[in-house]
Amino acid sequence: MSIDDDQAGADLRLEALFALDAPPAHDPEFMIAVARRTARRRLGVDLAWAALAAGVSALMLRALGPALAPAMKPFLALALAAGPAALMAAVVLALTHPRGAPI
Amino acid sequence: MRPGLEGGGGCPVEQALVRSARAGSAAAFSSLVQRHQQAVRAFARRIGGDLAEGDDLAQEAFVTAWSTLNRFDEHASFRAWVCGIAYRKALTVRRGLLRGLTRDGAYAQSRDWTSPASAEPASAPALRRAMAALPTDQRAAVALCLAGDFSHSEAADALNLPLGTVKSHVTRGRAKLLELMGGPDVDR
Numbered sequence: 001m002s003i004d005d006d007q008a009g010a011d012l013r014l015e016a017l018f019a020l021d022a023p024p025a026h027d028p029e030f031m032i033a034v035a036r037r038t039a040r041r042r043l044g045v046d047l048a049w050a051a052l053a054a055g056v057s058a059l060m061l062r063a064l065g066p067a068l069a070p071a072m073k074p075f076l077a078l079a080l081a082a083g084p085a086a087l088m089a090a091v092v093l094a095l096t097h098p099r100g101a102p103i
Numbered sequence: 104m105r106p107g108l109e110g111g112g113g114c115p116v117e118q119a120l121v122r123s124a125r126a127g128s129a130a131a132f133s134s135l136v137q138r139h140q141q142a143v144r145a146f147a148r149r150i151g152g153d154l155a156e157g158d159d160l161a162q163e164a165f166v167t168a169w170s171t172l173n174r175f176d177e178h179a180s181f182r183a184w185v186c187g188i189a190y191r192k193a194l195t196v197r198r199g200l201l202r203g204l205t206r207d208g209a210y211a212q213s214r215d216w217t218s219p220a221s222a223e224p225a226s227a228p229a230l231r232r233a234m235a236a237l238p239t240d241q242r243a244a245v246a247l248c249l250a251g252d253f254s255h256s257e258a259a260d261a262l263n264l265p266l267g268t269v270k271s272h273v274t275r276g277r278a279k280l281l282e283l284m285g286g287p288d289v290d291r
Contacts, residue, residue, distance in 0.1 A: 010281050011249070017230045018250035021154070023144040026137070030144065030158065034136050035129070037166045045170070 121177045124169070132172075136165050139182040142251055147189045149234055149246035151196075160196075164189035183253065183261040190243050190262055197239060226284070233283035237276050240264065244272035245280065 023030075117138070123131035143164060148157030168175070168185045175184055234242055243262055247253040248269070253261065259269045 011277070014230075014249060014277070014280065017226050018145075020227045021148065021231075023141050023148070023158075025141050027140065030140055030162070031133065031136060033158075034140075034162050034165045035133060037162055038129070038132070038169050041166050041170055 117181055118177045121172065121175065121181065125172050132169055135181060139185060140165075142182045142253075143185050143189060145251055146186045146243075146246050147193070149250055150190065150193045150239070150243050160189050160192055163192055167192070180257050180260065183257045186247065186253075187261040187263060193243075194239065229284055230280070233280050236283055237279060240268075241272045241276040241279070244269050245276035248273045249277060249280075 117135070120131045120135050120138075124135060140161070144158055144161040147161035147164065148154055151157040151160040164185050167188050168181075171188075175181070234245070237245065240262065244258055244264075247258040247261060248255060255269050255273070256266055258264075258273075259266045262269065264272075
């Protein structure tokens with residue numbers, strides 16, 4: 001037997017040993033685990049963007065508030081008047097129409 | 104070529120999946136994971152330590168791939184790209200662990216390489232121990248080209264190493280594996 005034959009045989013045996021602990025071709029558990037981690041990462045990214053947007057908005061309101069306040073006064077009065085009514089309507093809707101049901 | 108281990112670089116179906124996944128399709132990304140999980144997990148298990156750690160590493164690599172999909176060249180091999188991510192993550196983890204240990208050998212000995220040994224033939228743990236004794240880059244090249252079905256150039260892309268270096272790692276790694284496992288008759 002030549003050295004090449006020896007080496008080819010050794011390679012085949014190594015390949016067979018490696019194949020023993022090869023993962024399955026289809027593994028739903030692994031797929032679910034990846035999907036779960038991806039969703040978690042996506043949620044983290046979304047929350048970070050939302051926090052950033054909220055922070056920027058707060059800063060802008062703080063900076064522009066004094067200048068905008070006189071112009072916003074009529075709207076503010078309207079919101080204060082209509083706010084409780086809107087809140088009540090939202091609570092009633094939420095209680096009488098479960099999530100996903102048509103309104 | 105073994106089923107489920109096809110490279111897919113330049114494959115139109117795969118390119119379409121990558122484009123859909125980039126556009127936000129979770130189903131398309133899931134298909135990509137399904138197509139390549141076997142190759143990526145096999146690689147991660149061989150460089151990451153035990154089976155559970157390897158699977159964890161593979162999952163993290165897929166999640167990182169999802170979040171950096173815009174940087175992927177769709178004409179390249181997706182599985183090589185994800186294996187590259189897994190390799191770099193493994194190197195980072197290993198560097199962190201090694202900071203607290205004085206020698207590479209101490210690290211290898213500290214791992215429980217034989218934990219899933221319940222129904223395995225005696226040679227499988229021996230092979231795992233022999234793999235653990237290889238330097239990291241050699242082990243990665245062997246895991247891709249000998250244990251997996253990556254071409255040398257695909258492995259070079261994954262590991263970000265020159266082609267000649269990968270070839271030499273595979274040759275030396277194979278020789279060292281056979282030596283550690285008692286010569287060419289590794290299963291006798």
